[in-house]
Amino acid sequence: MENKLNIVIITGMSGAGKTVAIQSFEDMGYFTVDNMPPNLIEKFVGLLNTPDNKIDKVALVVDMRSRAFFEDIQSIVTELTDNGSVNFKLLFLDANDTELVSRYKETRRSHPLAADGRILDGIKLERELLAPLKNMSQNVVDTTELTPRELRKTIAEQFSDQEQAQSFR
Secondary structure, eight states: OOEEEEEEEEESSSSSSHHHHHHHHHHHHEESSSSSHHHHHHHHHHHHHHOOOOOOEEEEEEETTTTTHHHHHHHHHHHHHOOTTTTEEEEEEEEEHHHHHHHHHHHOOOOOOOOSSOOOHHHHHHHHHHHHHHHSSEEEEEETTOOOOHHHHHHHHHHHHHHHHHOOO
């Protein structure tokens, strides 16, 4: 029997843990791409969905850094969900506003949507824009109370296959 290509798109709030998530998938043997432009996903999947391809697990981070995000991502998620030749999951990472502000202040990075520098304004706009995508997600993880180690464990529990989990122990 032919194995289907497993695809996970990781998205969510800026500062909610997407970097830790993509590293977790890489540790589980996934081929990973961070900051994947949404309009390249369909071509990328087409390249991987060939008989001679050896890659069977892919994790992609798609987020606010990609300016084409809003125009493309919802239709791409729908296409992948309906595509019978792939196993597709959407992982949405979230955290409460207070924690996200704290994380931004801690790292001294600017929020991608905080045009005037006000972190909370950027977070509120991002939350509003991402609401439909969060509703489409099969896996929503609130990282507010999670340490990076706990987030890795949560992802491993949700996405690692049984053979891997047994050999990992």
